[in-house]
Amino acid sequence: MSTRWKRNTVVATMAVLVCAAVALNWRYSGETAVQGGQDSDTKILGEATLVSGQDGEQEGSEENSSLPDETGVYTGSDYFASARLTRQQARDNAISLLQEAAAQEGADTATANEASEGIQVLASYTLKEAQIENLVTAKGYTDCVAFMGDESISVVVATQTGELTAEDVAKITDIAMAETGLAASGIKIMAAN
Structure with missing residues (x-):
């Protein structure tokens, strides 16, 4: 009996530590994003300096002008990319x-x-999170990120207006219920600011 108790204690402790790490990571990434917008000297994961010592693209290079602009993802201004990375x-x-x-x-x-x-x-x-995110964005929402736990899921959605109507919440709740099997009471939906 003591072996089972020890094993369950270890598993429960690991689960609590993982949840704490996720919460701290989420909180820390939010603070970093706020600070990153105020301090131009802050180094962000993913930023790079070319070997020549110059930041950014080289002038007159047509090859570099066709590359997508990824600065929003790395500077912390894109909440959704940051949240997905942290998750x-x-x-x-x-x-x-x-x-x-x-x-x-x-x-x-x-x-x-x-x-x-x-x-x-x-x-x-x-x-399940990826499926929900894909289905929500397929419904015409700007972006979406989902965080699933044992008995609940949180869905953060970006809309063009920045607000969610009751109809929006109903659509997203239906998607989350269908994909997770959770009751509506276990689903939290928020608009990204």
Whole structure:
């Protein structure tokens, strides 16, 4: 009985730590985005300086002018890209922890099976989030990001007006209910500001 208790305690502790990491990451990325807009000397992940020491594209190069402008993604001005990146990093960290727990020398088969199930759950969340995001943007919304948990999902949506009507909330709730099987009470929908 004590082995089962220890295993459950380890799994529960890991789940709490992963949730805390996601919350801190989300909060920190929001603060970084706010600060990034105020301080031009702040270095952002993904920014690069050319070997020649010049920032940006070279003048007169037709080849570089056809490349998409990715500065919004890297400067933190794009909430949705930042949120997706943070979500993926947290999931990668959680999967890494679960894989390490399963690969420990003293781990029994039950622990390995629980870790494997945890990885499958996280993969399932990722697929459902991506499907919801794709379906919501297919309905004509500007952008969308979803965060799924055990018994709930939060969906942040950008609209052209910056506000969500009751009809918008109903459409998005229907999509989330169909994809996750959750009740409407477990679905939170917010407009991005």
